[in-house]
Amino acid sequence: MRQLTAVIAAAWLFHVGCFGDADRNNPLDPKAGEFRNQGSISGETVTYFTPFLPVPEATIVLQPAGRLTVSDADGRFSFLDVPTGKYLLTATKGGYAQATDSVEVRVAGNASSRLNLDALPTIDSLTVTSVHLRRPPPNLDVDFFLQVTARIGDADGDNDVTLAVVEVPTLTFRDTLSITQTVGRFQKQIPAASFPGGLLQPLLGQQIFLLAYDRAGNVSRSDPVSVARVISETPQLVSPIDFDFADSRNPVLTWRAMDLPFISTFTVDVVRFEFGLEDPVWSQSQIEGSATSIQVVPTLIPAVYKWTLSVVDEFGNFSKSTQPAFRVN
Secondary structure (H helix, E strand, C coil), X not given: CHHHHHHXXXXXXXXXXXXXXXXXXXXXXXXXXXXXXXXXXXXXXXXXXXXXXXXXXXXXXXXXXXXEEECCCCCEEEEEEEECEEEEEXXXXXXXXXXEEEEXXXXXXXXXXXXXXXXXXXXXXXXXXXXXXXXXXXXXXXXXXXXXXXXXXXXXXXXXXXXXXXXXXXXXXXEECEECCXXXXXXXXXXXXHCHHHCXXXXXXXXXXXXXXXXXXXXXXXXXXXXXXCCCCCCCEEECCCCEECCCCCCEEEECCCCCCCCEEEEEEEEEEECCXXXXXXXXEEEECCXXXXXXXXXXXXXXXXXXXXXXXXXXXXXXXXXXXXXXX
């Protein structure tokens, strides 16, 4: 028995000696000839919110490898032959906030990534003008306002914009605009009392910005705009006023001439006054600045009416008259 055991042991040692250095073909074996200490990364660039639509032509940078690629029409991208280890992916595209993701590449493995790109709000328009209003009798106070109007869009949907803020950095002033019933339109009439000295004049020439925030908390900042002028002169109405009867159902509205040192036009607004409510009837803008009268075009029905005259400069700043009433038989 002892002789048989010795023979078996000798045979086993011979076998190990002959085959201990056999070829290795397993690519996961570090000693194999086909072994590669690397893997790959595949992923996609999509919108920030559901339904996660593709965002093509985004640039993806792989760090610390320093490699980059661009997502295709379906938002897909890949990196091949990536050494094992931990990496940071960064996706950028004009009009979108930067997106990042961390991945770990394993031997012969494929790490996956989804980069959600948030579309930034687009400030399509921003107008900032001075407003001068004359209150009707018996209170003839003069009010000045800063009128701010903006149109803001977003590729993630119009409802993605959550906040619009007007900012005057030099005056350390900020205020939030109101959302209007028109999608994407924001506005605010800010009283002069909100500014230094209770005047609009300190705003002249100052840089004014709009900040638009979205649901993801990202923000877009507008190019600067400024107030060019504050119109102190008030249009003086002549007739019809004081509940006078109009000369016809197409009355002629008259006012005093205004000799202003800047280019200007007039705007007339007529409203019907019933049961304490004002119903717009007619409006005419771009009336020559040298004019002193205009005839109402639509034939008015018997009722009480009110009208105003605004003088408007080339930048949209305006000064509006009182709102006298007249009657039509």
